[in-house]
Amino acid sequence: MDVKITSDGTPHGTKIVSADGHELRGVSAVEWGISVDVPSCAKIYITMAEIEISGEAAFFVNPLRDGVEKWRRVKSIEFEDGEQISLMD
16 A cells, blocks of 8 residues: 655654545554665554555564564464465465
8 A cells, every 4th residue: 555654753743645645544653664675664553443455465463472572474364163364375
C-alpha cells in the first residue's frame, strides 16, 4: 500500500494518507527507518481495524523466547477446527 506520512513531530500533528487520498484512522503508532543496506520502511500499527488488502503482504510475530525478542515470518495459520491457511508461496 502506498501511503504518505506527514508529521510535525507530535502524535496529533501526524497524518497518514493512502494513495487515493483517504486518511488512515485508528493509527496507534508509526515506526519509520532507513539504513544503508535496506530501503526505507514504515510500520503502521492500527488498533481494532477491519481491513481489506490487495497486494503482497507478510505477517510477522515476535514471540519472546528466553528473554530474547526476534521477529519471525508466519508460514501458516491453523484454526481451532483444524483448517489451515498457508501465508507463503
